Amino acid sequence: MQLVEADCVIPDAVSPPLRPGAVAVAAGRIAALGPPAALRARFPDAARTELGDAILLPGFVNAHQHGRGLSQIQLGYPDDALEPWIARRRGRGTPDPYLLTRHAAEQMLRHGVTATLHANYSYATGDYEAELRGVLRAYDETGLRATVCVGYADQGGLVYPPADEARFRAALSPGAQALLAAARPAYLPLDHTLDLMDQLRADYADHPTITLAYGPAGPQWVSDAGWRAIARHAARSGIGIHFHLLESPAQRATADRLYAGQVLAHLQRLGLFETAVSAAHFTQARAEDLHEALRLGLVVVSNPGANMRLFNGAPPLAAWREAGLPVALGTDNCALDDSEDYLSELRLGGLLARGTAPQDPGAANRLTLAMGTETGARAIFQPGCGRIAPGLCADLVAIDPRRARGVWLDPDCDPLDLVISRCTGADTVMTMVAGVIRHRAGSPRPGPEGLARMAAAARQAGPGAQTHAEEIAQALRAHIPGGEEV
Template identity: 75%
Template sequence: MQLLTADCVIPGAERPPLRPGAVAVDAGRIVALGTPDNMRACFPAARLTALGDAILLPGFVNAHQHGRGLSQVQLGYPDDQLEPWIARRRGRKAPDAYLLTRLAAQEMLRNGVTATLHANYSYATGDYEAELRGVIRAYEETGLRATVCVGFANQGGLVYPPTDESAFRDGLSPQAQALLSQTRPAYLPLQETLVLTDRLLSEYAGHPTISIAHGPAGPQWVSDAAWQSIAAHAARTGTGIHFHLLESPAQRAVAETLCSGAVLKHLEALGVFETQVSAAHFTQARAHDVEEALRLGLTVVSNPGANMRLFNGAPPLADWRAAGLPVALGTDNCALDDSEDYLSELRLGGLLARGTGAAAKANRLTLAMDTKIGAQAIFQPDIGTIAPGQRADLVALDPTRARGPYTDPDCDPLDLILGRCTGADTLLTMVGGDIRYRAGEPPAPTAEVAEMAAAARLAGPDAGVQAEEIAEALRQELPR
């Protein structure tokens, strides 16, 4: 049993803060909360962790990211439209998914993130299961709670359907075609994907921090027959489904063609919404898409920094909030300030969601985006609030630690967090009752990651030039 005390405890978006407050934790879960005096009287033998002037609140939930511990800028390809940006990766060798994910997880913990969803991703090594197991090992070793998606895609890997891929390849130089011919499979075939999912669901059943979900890449990357099979498996096993949805103008155009503009109705007809579902981005959604999302109970994960950096526009969060759409937040490893500083990205999302409406509940709704709705988006119902029975995923912040010695004692603590705090203000990050980060700890060693990234820099002497040719050819295919 341990007892954490702080100047302020914020139990969640819907409950007033305790000033001062205390939280009792045992066996990885919250037992009780109240005033420090009452909690000490109730649990006199508990080990005390006194956090002083800190603010203690539910841990942050990064509801959509890919375990990319080095950003695209660090790896040498700057911001661009999404599709050419993706194509530029073809000029590089596959990095080590374990090392990159471990670094990303360590950075998230340093920034107060206690839980994440690792979305569909592959470095096309030709051994997707090995990649995925490396990802899971990284989360296990760091202790970050993770919903890990088993990825799948079987179309649109080069150009979105219905564009003729053969014709597109024929229009490239022989050198660029040769680079494409070296591409290894990114994912397993469908039936092998389902078998792997079953195996992982069995292996990680009851695991304290790892959960498994389906990760079909998105409507333009997955055939209807595959969606049906994945949906049926998810419904039978009770497994959540998470995918990319209407991220870019090109994806919007594909949805118009393949799904007659009604992409969510199309997925509904394939059985996708027979289980829990969340989807990332949604930036290019139209009014009828929002209405369908509300009807179907879809939880959307917004990635505002990534959407703006990759030329997809700012997500209309104020309109979504006004409509009542449940929205969580993810960094997509492409946050506005090119780091895993989750609080800075949450501030951006909260500001975009304010619109011109009343201020009274704005920050409470932003906190819910991060914690309560974030938990829903990653299929983890027992995190996101500080309440008896919930998992003890907590973060302690000191608003004066990084950027100043004074704050008005009458200031609302949530206003301080969302108006001023950054990840550098994190004092302590706890996952399932275990402290996974304390302020003052040295940063994670990065020499091994840097060496690996340098070794994976180019797939061949002219690979960068050939990848650039492919990217520019793709740009010509994008809707004008």
């Protein structure tokens, strides 16, 4: 048993703060919360962690990221429209998925994230199972609570259907065609994917912080047969499904051509919503898509920094909030400031969600907190976290606002306003996952030498690879909306 005491405890987005407050933790879960004196009397033998001026909150939930511990800027290629941006990766070498994910997890813990969803991602090594097991090892070793998606894609890896991929390839130079021909498979065949899920679920059945989910890449990347099989297996196994949805203008145009604009209704017909489902982005959704999302109970994960950096526009969070759509937030490893500072990205999402209608600032901050905690827990299929309440997971973050609470601020200001409006991830003084302190302010960080080696390895590719990848990216730019075919 341990007591975590702070100047203020904010249990959730609805309950009033406790000032001062304490949380009792036992066996990885919340045993009680209340005034420090009362809990000390109730648990006289408990060890005490005293956090002083800190504000204690439920840990933040990064509900969509890919374990990319080094950003594209660090790896040497710039922001671009999504499809050319993806193509530029073909000119880069393959980083170590374990090391990259471990670095991402360590960054998240330092910034107060206690739980995350690792969305589908492959480095196309030709051994997707080994990649995924490296990812799982990274989350296991760091202790970050993670829902890890088993990814799948079987179409649209170069150009989205129904475009003629052979025609697109034929228009490229021999060098670019050779680069594409040398590419190894990114994912496993469908039957192997289902088998891998069964193996991993058995391996991690009793794991305290790791959960499995399916991560079919998105409508334009997965055939109807793939969706049906994954949906059936997920429903039978009781596991969630998370995917990309209407992220870019090109994906919007593809959905219009393939599904007459009725992408969610089409996925429903394939059985997708027979289990818990969340989707990332949704930036290019129209009013009818929003209506369908509400009807189907879809939880959307917004990634505002990534959406704006990759030329997909600012997500209409104010309209979604007004409509009642449940929205969580993820960094997509492409946050506005090119870091894993979740709190800064949450602030951006909260500001976009305010709109122009007059409203109580306190209510706006509470909704922002919910986006980063409770709704995030729904989006990653882990309802046991996201709030501080007896019986729930002991996933806590302590933010010290002393640097933000300058002499110009009223010392009686709303503590949640301090966190949402002024603090950053650098103000995190403690991160606890399942009752274990995984980060304390001042703890050592990974050495820059290792990161530099990882970045250098990822930049290495075959002769001319970057030139040919750039050619493919330019061809895609002409091909996507505004170009010839899609």
